[in-house]
Amino acid sequence: MAEEQKLFKVTIDNITVEVEPGTTILNAARKIGGDVAPPAMCYYSKLKGSGGKCRTCLVEVAAGSTADPRPMPKLVASCRTTVMDGMIVKNITSERVIDARAGVVEFLLLNHPLDCPICDQAGECHLQDLSYEHGKAGTRYEFSRRTFEKHDLGPYIQLHMTRCILCYRCVFTADQLTNKRVHGVLDRGDHAEIATYIEKALDNDFIGNVIDVCPVGALTDKTFRFKNRVWFTKPVDAHCGCDKCSGQVTLWMRGDEVFRVTARKDEWGEVEEWICNTCRFERKKVSDWTIEGPTEVSRHSVISQGHYVGITKPAETIDKVMGRKPQLLMDIHTVSGVNDPNVDLSEIEGPAHSDDFKKQ
């Protein structure tokens, strides 16, 4: 098929874009970018077969195609519906979509605990963003929420099943990245849960990616657990010569300590390149990495707080004028116990406990 493929013209929120046949509405909207792109909780472009579960990406199709311009009767999941030539899609311009999305958020939050103050994902949680942007302030649910016991998925991954929204992303990751999957979704309906049979440890070099893939705080990094809030750590791009993966990562640092290592994420919150467990969990020293520079963080993200980009520090002139360095009235580390230079929180395996702090 040497001949040029015909591009489909699709109009989303009055913006026309040309895409290849077979593209989904969601990907066409992402090509436009900005607010036009519907939010997605389960769809992940790097995972085959993902999508179609969370219903947050619902859009209204006002005209099916040029050949058949009838509108689709119901809202469609944009991650699963492919475009047709001349299709007219309404996303944020449609009242129905906004109303439906608020309903979907309410459903997702039915069983999701509101333990954001405790959750390590807070600040980079997609469900937090989604409910902030599309949800309603209150809930009408009066019954007790679904709760589960905490599972340990191996030494590095913590599973909080209570927070899970059953997006299946981690199951697809384990299926497609590793050659044997030991976790999956058990039971049905309200009882459905991500679990491993007989608490089997997930031992695979790339299984740590399920943490990055998880849109909520159900799967979190145990080596970072409760160490710090995401927005107090500073993301920097770094790389290392890893023989298993590309070694392109983001380090989340406080001072000279590496608190957490994650894969780099694009503007849709999707991983750019998968990284291996060694990079993610074991390389927690600055000397292991070549730092490239601060990660670009959206100005609207809480993570950008306190991170001043593109400023030059004014030169210190006191020593030139006075002929000596200014006298320090107090070294904060002699008084404060927080961020003690002699203690590396990042080197404690797992979360800190009361005995870790008593020692000092």
Next chain:
Amino acid sequence: MQSLTNRVKPVDRKPMTFLEKIYLWEIAKGMMITIKHFFKRKPTIKYPEQKREFSSVFRGLHILNRDEQGRERCTACGLCAVACPAEAITMEAAERKTGEEHLYREEKYAARYEINMLRCIFCGLCEEACPKDAIYLSQTFTPSNLTRAQFIYKKDDLLIPDPNKDPEQYAKALGDRKRPQ
């Protein structure tokens, strides 16, 4: 030149009259003002014996609250620290172990919690940001001190006394705040 306000007074450069030159009249005029103030209501109070009542929305020294079972409410979510415009609050979190449920309300708690009272501007944004009802600004002000180091308030300095173990101190700490509920 056009004046910026309508309150400009041109400088009077007329030579002084005889009455002004001897100054006595002017002194008497000044003394009249001073003497008038003897008979006015005094704006000052005798401080240690007399104390002025604080406003019901006075924002003073912080306290870290406990729940009715005496467990610490703070879960080290960091929202007070991120809301703080003066960056006075710092903390470090730890995980609650089994057997510590009577000490901490949530799974995570603040192992270290410090407020730098030299930086704090008592704006009360931490109180507003707290999702767990853990931090409150009380009706007392920070006592003065001779060293800077004493102004770094640790968690022990901030925590309210346990209502079960030390009800007297707890009641004293609550004070008689008359705040419209």
